Amino acid sequence: MCESRLKHIENHWKAKTEVSNALFRKGDYEQSLNGYRDALDHAKILNTYNKEATRLNIPFVQLFAISCNNIAFTYEEMKMKKKGSKMLKRVIYFLLTLGGNSTVNSDEIQSELKIAMLNYTNYAERNSLQTQNITKVREDVEEHLTLID
Known part of the structure; x- marks a missing residue:
């Protein structure tokens, strides 16, 4: 995909996210x-072209994570806690799949994975989600980290 198109997608993501943040603050969930869903769709496109996005310094990993987090916290406000939990888990498993991707810096993945686990754990505790769900995700992350060491 051409450079200008990727930059356009990134800028559209930013604009959608900013407008959605303002709506969220107003309580228009x-x-x-x-x-936020539209922004996530744009982040997914950037992930498809991750080599080009990396070359253009487009933080596609963070854009995906931010989009999923925004959706999760919106679901939380809408009292749809399980859907929010699924979005936060989606970030974790997305990051785990990037582990073998030579385009993405492994330190960046590790850092984002720590943040994603913290977000998920805090969300699960705050919303009294089942502890076996948290344990399962932790085990998956630990297993993945063992495999790449």
Whole structure:
């Protein structure tokens, strides 16, 4: 994909996220959720072209994680806690799949994985989600980390 198109996608992601953040702050969760979903779709496109995005210094990993986090926290406000939990787990498993990707810096993945685990654990505890879910995700992360060491 051409450079200008990738930059356009990144800028669209930024604009959608900023508008959705303002809607979220106003309490318009339904509209903010729609915007965050659109932003996530754009982040997914950037992930498809991760080599080009890396060359252009587009932080595609963070854009994906931020989009999923925004959706999760919006679901939390809408009292859809299980859906929020699934979005946060999605970030973790996305990061785990990037582990074998030579395009992405492994230190960056490790750093993002720590943040994602903290977000997920805090969310699960705050919303009284089942502890076996937290344990399962932790085990998956630990197993993955063992495999790459």
